[in-house]
Amino acid sequence: MGLQPLFTGQCHCGRVHATFRASTPDLQVRACQCGFCRRHGAKNVTDTDGFVEITSDGPLLRYHFGLMTADVLLCPVCGVFVGSALEADGITRVSLNASGLAMQPYAGSDATPVDYSGETLHERLDRRRARWTPARVVERSPV
Amino acid sequence: MSGPASGSSAWRGGGCHCKAVRFEVQLPETIEAQSCNCSVCEKTGFVHVIVPENRFRLVNGEAQLTAYTFNTGVAKHLFCSVCGIKSFYRPRSNPDGWSVNARCLDDPDSLDIRIEAFDGRNWEANAGALAHLSRED
Numbered sequence: 001m002g003l004q005p006l007f008t009g010q011c012h013c014g015r016v017h018a019t020f021r022a023s024t025p026d027l028q029v030r031a032c033q034c035g036f037c038r039r040h041g042a043k044n045v046t047d048t049d050g051f052v053e054i055t056s057d058g059p060l061l062r063y064h065f066g067l068m069t070a071d072v073l074l075c076p077v078c079g080v081f082v083g084s085a086l087e088a089d090g091i092t093r094v095s096l097n098a099s100g101l102a103m104q105p106y107a108g109s110d111a112t113p114v115d116y117s118g119e120t121l122h123e124r125l126d127r128r129r130a131r132w133t134p135a136r137v138v139e140r141s142p143v
Numbered sequence: 144m145s146g147p148a149s150g151s152s153a154w155r156g157g158g159c160h161c162k163a164v165r166f167e168v169q170l171p172e173t174i175e176a177q178s179c180n181c182s183v184c185e186k187t188g189f190v191h192v193i194v195p196e197n198r199f200r201l202v203n204g205e206a207q208l209t210a211y212t213f214n215t216g217v218a219k220h221l222f223c224s225v226c227g228i229k230s231f232y233r234p235r236s237n238p239d240g241w242s243v244n245a246r247c248l249d250d251p252d253s254l255d256i257r258i259e260a261f262d263g264r265n266w267e268a269n270a271g272a273l274a275h276l277s278r279e280d
Contacts, residue, residue, distance in 0.1 A: 012186045013211065036160045039228045039246045041188020063226045065160065072227075078211045079222030079229055080186045100186050107185070 009101025011080035023049035031111035052135035093132035159228035164204030181263030193276035240277025
């Protein structure tokens with residue numbers, strides 16, 4: 001597969017972990033300018049040829065807004081914004097918030113501001129299908 | 144050193160993303176803010192505007208707030224249980240005041256916010272420099 005670089009991160013309390021196998025370490029880090037991402041100071045990173053696994057001890061907090069196309073994934077204990085997820089064509093795809101996960105090197109990188117506010121529903125879905133990272137999101141039941 | 148009440152002040156609104164949590168805070172025209180590099184501020188993207196107790200009022204959303212504590216437990220990190228946004232909290236550096244998130248002020252681009260770096264990774268050595276911000280002049 002050649003998915004070499006492996007990056008890891010977690011929320012503040014440690015309930016939610018993420019691993020990110022990227023196809024290349026040279027990924028663009030984006031600062032989405034929507035009101036939600038700005039409030040979290042988010043730095044978004046995706047790789048359509050990579051793979052993400054998000055593991056949460058217990059259920060994630062899920063939030064929806066705007067065009068309601070994605071689940072915003074939050075830690076219910078410490079409130080950290082982990083990333084966003086959507087299901088498309090039977091595949092889960094996510095965009096990680098490298099800041100919330102303190103996932104280096106992306107959390108410490110300069111982020112390019114991006115404004116998606118003019119998108120239609122179809123443009124938004126097409127962009128996310130083309131860019132977001134295939135993923136598995138696991139919410140473990142408490143033992 | 145100028146405090147948070149320098150210059151002509153006004154009450155400004157702010158809050159979380161889903162609008163469950165709304166606050167008002169009395170701020171000068173030029174707003175001093177601190178960007179902290181500690182573990183929790185980095186992950187929440189919190190930019191501090193620290194004010195005395197009576198210059199902040201929670202307008203709405205007390206029931207939606209979740210408190211998160213760690214380490215000494217003095218700081219009460221408060222976030223909206225619907226959208227996760229930490230719009231204000233009770234800081235360990237200023238337990239007699241509040242710290243409002245500059246990112247959560249209404250229309251932040253219209254405000255004159257001066258952000259300085261705060262080295263929260265060396266909190267014990269540096270927190271004293273913030274103590275005056277929650278005192279009335």
